[in-house]
Amino acid sequence: MILCAGEALIDMLPRQTEAGEAAFAPYPGGSVFNTAVALSRLGHPTEFFTGLSTDLFGERLAGVLMANGVGSTLAHRSDRPTTLAFVTLTDGQASYAFYDENTAGRMLTEADLPAIPEATRACFFGGISLAVEPCADAYAALATRAHETHVTMLDPNIRPDFIKDEGRFRARMDHMLAHADIVKASDDDLRWLLGDESLPALAEKLMVKGPSLVLVTQGASGVTGFHAQGELHIDAETVQVVDTVGAGDTFNAGVLAGLADAGALEKRLLTQGLSEDTLREAMTLGVKAAAITVTRAGANPPRRDEL
Numbered sequence: 001m002i003l004c005a006g007e008a009l010i011d012m013l014p015r016q017t018e019a020g021e022a023a024f025a026p027y028p029g030g031s032v033f034n035t036a037v038a039l040s041r042l043g044h045p046t047e048f049f050t051g052l053s054t055d056l057f058g059e060r061l062a063g064v065l066m067a068n069g070v071g072s073t074l075a076h077r078s079d080r081p082t083t084l085a086f087v088t089l090t091d092g093q094a095s096y097a098f099y100d101e102n103t104a105g106r107m108l109t110e111a112d113l114p115a116i117p118e119a120t121r122a123c124f125f126g127g128i129s130l131a132v133e134p135c136a137d138a139y140a141a142l143a144t145r146a147h148e149t150h151v152t153m154l155d156p157n158i159r160p161d162f163i164k165d166e167g168r169f170r171a172r173m174d175h176m177l178a179h180a181d182i183v184k185a186s187d188d189d190l191r192w193l194l195g196d197e198s199l200p201a202l203a204e205k206l207m208v209k210g211p212s213l214v215l216v217t218q219g220a221s222g223v224t225g226f227h228a229q230g231e232l233h234i235d236a237e238t239v240q241v242v243d244t245v246g247a248g249d250t251f252n253a254g255v256l257a258g259l260a261d262a263g264a265l266e267k268r269l270l271t272q273g274l275s276e277d278t279l280r281e282a283m284t285l286g287v288k289a290a291a292i293t294v295t296r297a298g299a300n301p302p303r304r305d306e307l
Contacts, residue, residue, distance in 0.1 A: 001045040001119045002256055002265075003074075003146075005127040005139055007105045008050045008061045009083035010243065013298055024086060026057065027298045028064045030105075031127030031157050034246045035264075036299035038253030038267025038289065039126065040069045044260050045115065047071040049142075051108035051135060057082035058104060080104040087245065094245050098162060100132060108135040113142050122256060122265045125176065126155030126184075131163050147179035150173065151265045154180035154211075155252055158189045172191040177212040181270045184252055187218045199224065200231065212270040215255065216242050225283055231272045234283045237291035239269060246299025247290045253290035253301065258282025 004299075011029035016022060022144050036048040052058050052075040053281045057143070061082070065072045083106065084099040089145035106129075116123070123146040130136050154176055155289060163169045173193070178185060181205060190202045193274050214226045222235040259265050263277045274282075286307070292302040 001047055001117065002039055002124065002260065003047045003116065003121050004032050004036040004124045005049040005142055005187050006030065006125060006127040006275050007083060008033040008048070008052060010057045010061070010254075011185055012084055013245070014089060026060075028061050029085065029299050030083070031155070031249050032063075032124065032129065033061065034202050034249035034299040034301065035124060035126070035252045036070045036186065036301075037064070037068045037251045038246075038293075039257060040212065041301055041303040042061075042253060042257040042285075042289065044125075044257050045119075045303045047074055047120075049074040050129075051078065051080075051103070051105040051112065053077070053083055053104035054079050056086075060124070060283050074114040076108055078104045078107070080144070080215030081108055086239040089243050091296050094243060096159065097265075098128065100121060103131060106118065106282050107136050110138045110140050110141045113138060113145075115252065116146055120145055120146075120150055121260065122151040122153065122200065124252065124256060125152045125153075125180075126252070128157065128159055129164055130156065130172070130176070133168075136172060137281060140176055143176050144179050147181075152179060153182040153184070153252065153256060153266055155184045155248065156189050156193065157248065158192050165287040174209065178204065180211050181267060182213045182215070184215040184217065184253070184255070185212040186248065187216055190216055199270045200226065203231075212281075213274070217251060223251070225279055227273055227279070229276075232276060232279055234280070234287050236279050236287060239295050242297050244294055246301060247294050249299065250293040251261060251286040251290040252299040254277065255282045255283065258285035261285075267284065
């Protein structure tokens with residue numbers, strides 16, 4: 001089983017009414033929510049921990065988790081509102097405006113953390129929940145605890161406009177990077193974190209902080225994996241892009257699913273270095289799954305039989 005920990009929210013996606021008026025339609029989402037759903041659709045038992053509201057949007061999120069076979073018994077339920085993210089699209093690229101004050105997800109604290117189930121093989125952390133307090137500190141504490149005995153994967157998924165205290169964010173992120181075995185970051189994330197150098201140089205700097213495997217996504221240019229034995233590049237697939245919502249989240253799920261398929265979700269294997277075949281297959285699965293997601297409106301990851 002893989003435990004995903006992070007935000008669940010409602011993406012308000014731009015639509016048009018029958019009368020031709022601009023409107024927004026609510027769709028269940030959130031970076032880690034999307035990864036959990038994608039993992040389950042790819043055939044792996046998945047549990048999801050978050051702060052989940054009992055309001056109408058929270059019930060809708062819980063319903064989608066259940067319909068996709070994602071366990072949510074670990075989630076902390078409260079009557080605080082659900083986070084909303086209004087999405088605007090420019091040439092298919094998504095921009096976000098978050099409404100997150102005093103929400104069920106944001107107000108999560110360390111006291112709300114669950115025990116990590118015994119059957120857990122890996123833990124995944126990421127999303128905007130790592131940028132706002134108090135939930136960010138709660139997830140950092142859970143990641144520290146998980147790293148002692150489980151493979152941990154981190155996706156910083158940096159949204160600069162959402163970070164109110166850059167110093168605190170960077171300190172927390174350094175701590176989480178030191179407690180991560182796998183890190184997925186976009187090229188923009190990597191440059192925001194470490195400066196404007198070549199991707200191999202930045203990936204090497206990141207690995208010094210702790211991770212054994214760094215995966216750098218570059219949009220239409222594909223993804224490059226950096227590890228102790230060298231680097232491996234996988235080209236992106238050529239598809240007709242509708243929007244990029246959920247693409248990186250689906251890639252994360254594909255990589256975890258691929259490593260689980262190969263029995264490679266073990267700290268020892270990651271530290272020693274994965275075989276090139278194992279890494280290639282996991283990265284390729286991530287790329288293929290993400291390619292299907294971008295052909296659909298919103299975050300709608302594929303099931304295994306669609307690949």
